[in-house]
Amino acid sequence: MTINNMTIRIGGAAGDGVESSGAGFCKALARGGLHVFGLPDYYSRIRGGHNFFSIRVSEQPLYSHTERVHLLLALTEETVPRHRDKIVEGGAIVYDSRLKVPPEQLAAKGIQFLPIPLSDMAEEKAGIVLARNTVALGVAAGLTGFDLDSMQSVIRQNFARKGRAVVDGNLAAAEAGYLEGQKYAADFPFKLKRIPDAPPRMVVNGTEAFSLGALAGGCRFVAGYPMTPGSPVLHWMAAHAAHYGVVLKHTEDEIAAVNMAIGAAHMGARALVPTSGGGFSLMVEALGLAGITETPVVIYNAQRPGPSTGLPTRHEQGDMLFMLYASQGEFPRFLLAPGSHEECFVTGWRAFNLAEKYQTPALVLSDHYLAVAIRTLELEVFDFEVVEIDRGELLSEAELDALEGEYLRYRITESGVSPRALPGHPKAVYMAASNEHDERGAITEEPEMRTAQVEKRQRKLVGMAREMSSPSPYGPLEVEVTFVSWGSTYGPLREAVDRLNAEQAGRANLLHFVGLWPFPTEAVTAALESARRLVTVEVNATAQLATLIRANTGRSVDAKILKYDGRPFTPEYILACVPEEV
Amino acid sequence: MLTREDFAGRERPTWCRGCGNFGILNAIKMALAEQEIAPHQVVMFTGIGCGSKLPHYMKVTGFHTIHGRSLAVATGARLANHGLKIIAVHGDGDGYGMGLGHMLHAIRRNIGIVDIVQNNRVYGLTRGQYSPTSDPGMITPTSPEGAIDRPAPPLALAITAGATFVARGYPGELRHLAWLIGEALQHPGYALVDVLQPCVTYNRASAYDFYNPRVYKLEEIGHDVTDKTAAWELTYEWGERIPIGIFYRVEGVPTYEEQVPALKAGPLVKQPLGKLRPEQIETLRAEVI
Numbered sequence: 086m087t088i089n090n091m092t093i094r095i096g097g098a099a100g101d102g103v104e105s106s107g108a109g110f111c112k113a114l115a116r117g118g119l120h121v122f123g124l125p126d127y128y129s130r131i132r133g134g135h136n137f138f139s140i141r142v143s144e145q146p147l148y149s150h151t152e153r154v155h156l157l158l159a160l161t162e163e164t165v166p167r168h169r170d171k172i173v174e175g176g177a178i179v180y181d182s183r184l185k186v187p188p189e190q191l192a193a194k195g196i197q198f199l200p201i202p203l204s205d206m207a208e209e210k211a212g213i214v215l216a217r218n219t220v221a222l223g224v225a226a227g228l229t230g231f232d233l234d235s236m237q238s239v240i241r242q243n244f245a246r247k248g249r250a251v252v253d254g255n256l257a258a259a260e261a262g263y264l265e266g267q268k269y270a271a272d273f274p275f276k277l278k279r280i281p282d283a284p285p286r287m288v289v290n291g292t293e294a295f296s297l298g299a300l301a302g303g304c305r306f307v308a309g310y311p312m313t314p315g316s317p318v319l320h321w322m323a324a325h326a327a328h329y330g331v332v333l334k335h336t337e338d339e340i341a342a343v344n345m346a347i348g349a350a351h352m353g354a355r356a357l358v359p360t361s362g363g364g365f366s367l368m369v370e371a372l373g374l375a376g377i378t379e380t381p382v383v384i385y386n387a388q389r390p391g392p393s394t395g396l397p398t399r400h401e402q403g404d405m406l407f408m409l410y411a412s413q414g415e416f417p418r419f420l421l422a423p424g425s426h427e428e429c430f431v432t433g434w435r436a437f438n439l440a441e442k443y444q445t446p447a448l449v450l451s452d453h454y455l456a457v458a459i460r461t462l463e464l465e466v467f468d469f470e471v472v473e474i475d476r477g478e479l480l481s482e483a484e485l486d487a488l489e490g491e492y493l494r495y496r497i498t499e500s501g502v503s504p505r506a507l508p509g510h511p512k513a514v515y516m517a518a519s520n521e522h523d524e525r526g527a528i529t530e531e532p533e534m535r536t537a538q539v540e541k542r543q544r545k546l547v548g549m550a551r552e553m554s555s556p557s558p559y560g561p562l563e564v565e566v567t568f569v570s571w572g573s574t575y576g577p578l579r580e581a582v583d584r585l586n587a588e589q590a591g592r593a594n595l596l597h598f599v600g601l602w603p604f605p606t607e608a609v610t611a612a613l614e615s616a617r618r619l620v621t622v623e624v625n626a627t628a629q630l631a632t633l634i635r636a637n638t639g640r641s642v643d644a645k646i647l648k649y650d651g652r653p654f655t656p657e658y659i660l661a662c663v664p665e666e667v
Numbered sequence: 668m669l670t671r672e673d674f675a676g677r678e679r680p681t682w683c684r685g686c687g688n689f690g691i692l693n694a695i696k697m698a699l700a701e702q703e704i705a706p707h708q709v710v711m712f713t714g715i716g717c718g719s720k721l722p723h724y725m726k727v728t729g730f731h732t733i734h735g736r737s738l739a740v741a742t743g744a745r746l747a748n749h750g751l752k753i754i755a756v757h758g759d760g761d762g763y764g765m766g767l768g769h770m771l772h773a774i775r776r777n778i779g780i781v782d783i784v785q786n787n788r789v790y791g792l793t794r795g796q797y798s799p800t801s802d803p804g805m806i807t808p809t810s811p812e813g814a815i816d817r818p819a820p821p822l823a824l825a826i827t828a829g830a831t832f833v834a835r836g837y838p839g840e841l842r843h844l845a846w847l848i849g850e851a852l853q854h855p856g857y858a859l860v861d862v863l864q865p866c867v868t869y870n871r872a873s874a875y876d877f878y879n880p881r882v883y884k885l886e887e888i889g890h891d892v893t894d895k896t897a898a899w900e901l902t903y904e905w906g907e908r909i910p911i912g913i914f915y916r917v918e919g920v921p922t923y924e925e926q927v928p929a930l931k932a933g934p935l936v937k938q939p940l941g942k943l944r945p946e947q948i949e950t951l952r953a954e955v956i
Contacts, residue, residue, distance in 0.1 A: 112956075115956075116956075285956050286956070287952065287955040287956055288955055288956070289955045293955060297951060300943070300951075301942065301943050301948075303940050303941075305929075305935055305938075305940065306743070306746065306747060306935065308743065326928065326929060327928035327929060329943075329947070330929045330932065330935075330938055331929055332746050332747070332927055332929045332930065332935055333929075334742075334743075334746065336739075336772075337768060337769065337772040338768070340736065340739065341736075341739040341742075341769060341772070344732070344733075344736040344739035344740045344743065345739050345740065345742050345743030345746070346743055347732075347740055347743065348712070348730070348739070348740035348741060348742065348743025348744035348745075348746075348747065349743035349744060349746060349747035349935075350743075350747075351730055351740070351743075351744060351747075352710075352743075352744045352747035352748040352751075352936055353747065353748070353936035354747040354935050354936055355940070356743070356747075370733055371733065371736065374732060374733050374736075378730070464952060464956075467952075469942070469943060469948045472942055472943075474940060474941065474942060476940075507936065508707070508710045508728045508744075508748070508751065509707060509708075509728075509748060509750070509751055509936075510707055511705070511706075511707045512707075513707060513728065514706045514707050514726060514727065514728050515728065515729075516722060516723055516728075516729045516730070516731060517729070517730045517731065518723070518730075518731035519715070519731055519732055519733050520731060527677075527678055527723055528678075528720065528723055528731075
């Protein structure tokens with residue numbers, strides 16, 4: 086018997102509610118004191134197709150999903166053949182007995198096939214066939230011996246706004262499934278046991294982690310245009326806007342979104358633009374406007390596979406070098422790529438401080454896997470106490486009142502940062518211009534002033550570089566191979582490193598990059614000195630992190646593990662690449 | 668009491684002698700002075716083009732943005748601080764070409780922006796190409812056989828899209844133009860002031876000699892500015908007689924900014940910016956447990 090170490094997968098069509106019910110079940114497991122890693126997988130369509138949600142459960146914190154499945158809940162015929170090969174020995178496939186699954190698909194060595202009238206029970210208990218997802222998860226609870234109370238507490242919360250009848254129907258559906266599952270529990274060896282007295286934990290995805298951080302960091306203006314997987318930040322902010330004093334604008338396009346954010350930031354609001362790569366492509370010209378007018382704006386790009394429409398609901402890390410060089414001309418920018426939910430929260434508030442302190446755009450690079458994957462986190466992981474709101478050299482009204490002489494918005498300074506005054510004050514009557522300008526903001530084409538302004542802006546990079554964190558090391562110091570990664574690849578790679586070292590001590594460690602630009606050259610050079618064999622692991626075809634490392638340190642990687650099939654890495658996939666690449 | 672001198676700038680305009688922009692610049696200064704709006708109480712957003720350099724030539728708070736996007740930047744600014752007057756100034760290439768989409772959406776929102784379009788019906792700064800409002804057949808570097816595109820009808824589009832203030836002025840009628848801009852500044856929502864701007868270098872056929880004998884004031888014919896159909900029809904009068912004045916004006920339509928929940932407490936940038944309070948953190952945590 087295996088206790089508290091398994092993956093449950095529920096599969097159906099778009100519109101069957103596999104994602105919402107799967108996320109709800111994650112919360113129930115967390116309330117039962119267990120750690121989860123939940124991952125939705127869905128196609129770019131509203132109805133039909135094949136969607137599934139995987140819930141990995143453990144007593145230890147989880148950083149990744151894995152490939153093997155212990156219990157499959159099939160709401161559609163297609164679910165069975167698609168995932169049958171992933172089921173471990175002793176595992177089970179629960180399927181709706183209404184489904185017409187071809188008999189030859191209902192046989193596999195060591196797997197139980199359990200036809201259960203999910204739809205009939207849903208209709209009987211909840212009056213609607215859609216509730217079969219609830220029945221199926223009730224069956225999962227019954228089979229694994231997990232407690233029904235945790236599940237029902239989430240149902241009460243999640244369905245509350247749909248009214249009493251819907252709540253009661255789903256509670257009854259869950260219970261009916263639970264009782265049905267219990268009938269087969271004796272022959273099912275994977276069990277989930279409530280951990281008594283576990284502390285309450287958060288169940289969040291990277292979208293929520295980043296949004297919480299941004300709100301805590303004083304984000305008060307959000308403009309965006311829907312694009313998967315960036316729009317969930319827009320939705321989160323919209324849901325919280327009225328209550329937390331945020332102005333949220335769903336704009337006519339991404340060009341309007343970024344330009345509105347620049348306008349709001351110019352006036353003094355902390356402004357955010359959530360998007361994905363296609364939307365960011367439209368924002369490129371305005372990025373340069375923020376650069377030359379020294380306007381602090383935060384742009385969040387949750388990457389998906391390109392080029393162009395690419396794979397809208399899939400995963401890739403293909404936009405790093407594009408974001409680093411986007412827009413004509415040269416100007417400083419921050420490029421930050423959180424790789425974990427913890428880093429999403431910190432990046433969420435820190436990006437606004439960096440943008441305002443250096444009066445330049447801060448670009449945040451997330452990705453699909455990070456944006457949608459759900460993890461359990463201890464409450465203190467999101468440390469609201471340490472959140473700071475640092476507006477940098479922003480002149481207060483009193484300072485402006487006391488200012489003698491003329492205010493110079495683009496004063497040449499040693500740090501490159503010119504004290505900033507917000508429009509609205511009699512001393513703050515100045516022009517900001519996309520043209521090259523002098524210290525007052527007046528257009529100039531004089532070579533001396535042009536040179537002085539370029540150098541002023543570039544000088545900010547000195548201070549900016551000091552703000553950048555060194556790549557975070559993970560694993561033992563003396564190892565055969567050092568992996569480098571960025572973004573959400575951290576999770577699966579971290580687990581792969583753990584497994585390698587568990588097999589044989591001292592095999593691998595990893596260096597995880599969050600601060601990508603300004604590139605922490607000295608810290609990286611030092612960190613890489615002791616690396617014997619360097620292997621990059623990235624979800625793209627051209628090894629963009631390896632390119633960045635080589636360009637800045639001269640160090641080439643010895644091998645690359647790359648993937649560009651639209652799916653995130655798993656620890657198993659990385660381990661399978663290791664014998665040939667390492 | 669403000670006067671035009673309070674808005675005097677330090678830079679010399681780079682415009683050609685006789686450019687219609689001189690009149691527009693004067694009219695804006697006159698309107699601001701008459702409305703008692705000081706240089707720091709207004710922010711002027713411009714695009715790219717000869718006319719978009721306008722705020723550099725006066726004393727005013729301004730943001731010279733990129734081509735076609737000034738209304739988007741201005742919208743963000745208005746939402747961040749609706750305590751200030753927001754004016755957009757840009758040409759017809761900027762406003763009716765690249766920025767036409769933003770104009771229709773600004774109209775839909777009835778956001779409090781005075782939108783002044785210097786409509787010289789040609790591209791000046793890029794040297795004489797035809798614009799979205801050029802006459803068909805106009806021969807220019809990008810239309811050597813004559814322009815094929817039919818001109819955009821900006822005023823009709825604005826009325827159709829739901830604009831609450833639609834006017835047209837002419838710098839040859841300076842006092843009248845200043846009055847129009849003043850009326851637009853008093854209007855709570857989006858206000859379009861299309862200006863027939865002579866370009867004496869690249870569009871001589873549509874300069875003073877063309878407009879002077881043709882323009883007439885809508886006030887003189889007793890046009891009812893609340894009559895949408897009549898206003899719409901008048902926007903198409905173009906030939907021997909060309910109307911200027913207020914075509915359409917409707918009161919009582921709520922502005923966008925007055926409907927945003929977060930702005931009920933006053934301009935966004937005037938609201939305190941602090942860390943989340945303990946009870947807010949509790950609520951946010953409770954959502955994810």
